Amino acid sequence: MTTPTTRTPRFDRGSWAQAGAETVRPGVHRIPLPLPDDGLRAVNVYALEGLTEGLVLIDGGWSIPASRKALEDALTGLGHDLGEITDVLVTHIHRDHYTQAVELRRLLGSRVHLGAGERRGLELLGELRTDEPVGSLATLRRAGAHELAERVAGMYDGDFDAAVWEAPDRWLGSEELRFGDVRLTVVPTPGHTQGHVVYLDRTRGLLFSGDHVLPHITPSIGFELGGPPLPLGDYLDSLHLMTTLGDARLLPAHGPVGDSMHARVGELLAHHDDRLAEILAALADRTRTAFEVAGELGWTRRRVSFADLGPFDQMLAVNETAAHLDVLVSRGRARNSTRSDGVDRYAAVAV
Numbered sequence: 001m002t003t004p005t006t007r008t009p010r011f012d013r014g015s016w017a018q019a020g021a022e023t024v025r026p027g028v029h030r031i032p033l034p035l036p037d038d039g040l041r042a043v044n045v046y047a048l049e050g051l052t053e054g055l056v057l058i059d060g061g062w063s064i065p066a067s068r069k070a071l072e073d074a075l076t077g078l079g080h081d082l083g084e085i086t087d088v089l090v091t092h093i094h095r096d097h098y099t100q101a102v103e104l105r106r107l108l109g110s111r112v113h114l115g116a117g118e119r120r121g122l123e124l125l126g127e128l129r130t131d132e133p134v135g136s137l138a139t140l141r142r143a144g145a146h147e148l149a150e151r152v153a154g155m156y157d158g159d160f161d162a163a164v165w166e167a168p169d170r171w172l173g174s175e176e177l178r179f180g181d182v183r184l185t186v187v188p189t190p191g192h193t194q195g196h197v198v199y200l201d202r203t204r205g206l207l208f209s210g211d212h213v214l215p216h217i218t219p220s221i222g223f224e225l226g227g228p229p230l231p232l233g234d235y236l237d238s239l240h241l242m243t244t245l246g247d248a249r250l251l252p253a254h255g256p257v258g259d260s261m262h263a264r265v266g267e268l269l270a271h272h273d274d275r276l277a278e279i280l281a282a283l284a285d286r287t288r289t290a291f292e293v294a295g296e297l298g299w300t301r302r303r304v305s306f307a308d309l310g311p312f313d314q315m316l317a318v319n320e321t322a323a324h325l326d327v328l329v330s331r332g333r334a335r336n337s338t339r340s341d342g343v344d345r346y347a348a349v350a351v
Helices: 065-077 095-108 116-128 134-142 146-153 231-242 261-283 290-296 311-330
Strands: 022-025 028-034 042-048 055-058 085-089 111-115 170-172 175-179 182-188 197-201 206-210 249-252 334-338 344-348
Touching: 028 065, 042 065, 042 249, 065 095, 085 095, 095 111, 111 116, 116 170, 134 146, 134 290, 134 311, 146 311, 231 261, 231 311, 249 261, 261 290, 261 311, 261 344, 290 311, 290 344, 311 334, 311 344
Parallel strands: 055 085, 085 111, 111 170, 206 249
Antiparallel strands: 022 028, 028 042, 042 055, 175 182, 182 197, 197 206, 334 344
């Protein structure tokens, strides 16, 4: 099985991204909200009813007028309004999940909750005053993709709104949250970001998986400020953690609801095993950069050539290739050397 590893508009032509609320089960509603100029088209937020007071949202969406209008309309269709939102439980810090949660707090007084592992990333956003992918650009340069790094950097206009990156009301660790009769277990799942968390409703057998487990794509890896040294290793560990939990319906941030979290996790683990083998084979008897290896791989389920990707997706592809190469190094299957030009070069290790 080949799973897309960069964002693509092809996988989501179904009805999942259409405006309106889908009732997953009584008291749990999936609400897709639009994304601007994004191949994913929409991000799912989930509205939970049946609490002692108000509504709880899982994720907040991107803070743009169209998103807020879509959320308001969907809640109206359910017989609710924005003013009933008491809490927003965010899975991770990325703009399409976090920024509208902050906006809702400003408008309504809603409480915002975020995984404690996101603290440093949020601090860096404030210190650097930019959401330019600084770490990813550094990875591109270490991969020998200097021209691509300059093209991607040129896509960011420096328009930074510090207000949408305010700190949450509460930092979350491994714990259980209670809202009336609803109990949600917070499970840290570093990988996509350092502080990514998922929310498990054990009673109803539901996993609100954010970007950790997605039905049609794998999340980007290594695309954050101040990222860890081995983000793919963290991600694979977090996938294995999911197999230790009871199976649950998959309620992802992008794409339709799935029947089995375990089934999808198995597919993702198999995909990464295949990708690691493919990248190791690309090294063969040659020393290569991550940029060179990425250029030889197929991308998305359609095996699109690297040259046919746009600059942003090329950046994600190089970052993900570097992440896979670093896992191979950690497993003793490859070695890494950095030359005087600052570029990392990899070679296979004979076993």
